Amino acid sequence: MSDVITLAHGAGGKQTAELIDSVFKAHFANPEFTGDDAAILSLGGQDLAFTTDGFIVSPSDFPGGNIGKLSICGTVNDLSCMGAQPLYLACAFVIEEGLPMSDLERYAAAMEKTAAEAGVRIVAGDTKVAGKGQVDRLFITTTGIGRRLPGVRLSGTEAKPGDAVIVTGDIGRHGCTVLLSREQFGIDADVTSDCAPLWGTVKSMLGVTQDIHVIRDATRGGVGTVLYEIAAQSHVGIRLDRAAIPVAPAVSGVCGMLGLEPLYLACEGRLVVFAPQAQADAIVTALRQGPYSGNAAIIGTVTAEHAERVTIRTEIGAETILPPPGGELLPRIC
Template identity: 65%
Template sequence: MEKYVTLAHGAGGQQTSALIHDIFQKYLGNPDFTADDAAVLTSPSGQLAMSTDGFIVSPSFFPGGNIGKLSVCGTVNDLACMGAKPLYMTCAFQIEEGYPLKKLDEVVQSMAKTAKEVGVHFVAGDTKVAGKGQVDGIFITTTGVGQIQPDFHPQGNQAKPGDKILVTGDVGRHGCTILLERNDFQIQTDVTSDCAPLWHTVEAMSQVTKDIHVIRDATRGGVGTVLYEIADESQVGVKIDQEAVPVQNHVKGVCGMLGLEPLYLACEGRMVVIVPAEQAQAILDTLHTLPYSQNAAIIGEVTQDHVGKVVMKTSIGSETLLPSPSGELLPRIC
């Protein structure tokens, strides 16, 4: 007989204790995991990075992952983009009354698996159960703390003319996966989310050179939005080659049918990396040896022209201004 989350699971009594013990502590338990009101942690030397994010993806299960895996990847990748090794995480759950306990078990199990891959510890958490209809199944908020690595300080305002622009893999897959999984368009094709934790990818790049100017994960708004953000923060222009941007054929097909631009579809396991031209090939060669970046590519360069804009060389050789992102591109992708 299938069991479900009830309001009693969020009331603080026996059912709450059982939920914590049977699911959360079972998968997320570690020497730093606390039953007290706050975790007491050892503070590492040097600077820390801290990030928090909420995840309300619909549907919460999708090809390539679920909201649990996504919640760890999202926060870990935000820390990694700042050159920080993830150390500790907290999580807060808002669960709808009637949510299947089996699904909750799967979500938390995937969080534990992803955290173990990265080497990050969950140290505290919170659970709230909302009445039927107040939450769409399950929402998760995660917060992470990481240790900035010595002499490694990528930031969005450090792109310089002459730098090369890389993406760590094919773009647009997560956004396309979520769109298809909702089945609004009745399109049947084989697309899997790129959702992945990328700290080890960043760590490997930093071992090639610490001289990496910008790292940004291309989540909401995709690569196109990230490029516009960097162009604005660094007060530079960006020029990319459409033919050089890796896009899976299934994603190209869906985008062609629906009139979407893959550069504006979300990724959850891809980064935009901006490096000095002389370092670009070594970085690319390293990325090609790693599990989540085997089809990484150099897609363009930073320029002095068209400050704050993104210019794209099209497949027919002409140049056009990539439209500035606006409006609701694709809702609820994270």
């Protein structure tokens, strides 16, 4: 492990996992410490989900959203992935001296609108102003609490051989959108972030069946990183079908020009779902009726072979190992 922190430690891949294990887990480990999107805490006879997340996206505004919308979606979705209805949020702001008041107002309005859509209330917060250059415009941290639905048990440790692997929509749009927003490559493409609050999406699946093993949002590191995380947590193999993975044509085109893998581009409105094959078609049918999951698809299966590895069948029928996530592709995408 590196002697200093690098951008790769925040990318959600191999270096992030090493950082969590060697520093945070080593010092913070306790019975409730979790590798999932939120901790489940039993209080007063209820199972509550509790999570926190920091947002430092650059640029702060992008097609389809801004840092304010993103800060609500990220925490709402982490609670939702545990089968918990999001209820309350607290927000902390670190604001750079000189940020236009109109920008802060716009981000707060986006938070208000997104929280209303998600059915959560922002009930507490904190504000700090840092000197010019000490932060980049605005950093937001959101902490959330939700109530887990009775009978639901979701965890990255619960994937089983034979499970179907489902994505709730086309992948890689958020990472591609942020990349193009930086105007470093001179590429003009019609790509909009998928940033969205997904409690309604999760609720629709659980309304079909509670026999779902894992739900995870594919943020930093994208779908590929999530699959490797779950393969490691559950000690299983995962086999993907490249032809079944939904990728928007514009995203595919950008990835082709820049040599990027869509599976490792961030999403902010897409879930990865593991469920028994017998339930998969019904789950996908329900998802396709939702506002944020119209092109949901089954993209692979869980196997007992190749434990903790992800393999992919290519368009020509060959099967190869998906390279494990590592390094830093897009700093500050969420």
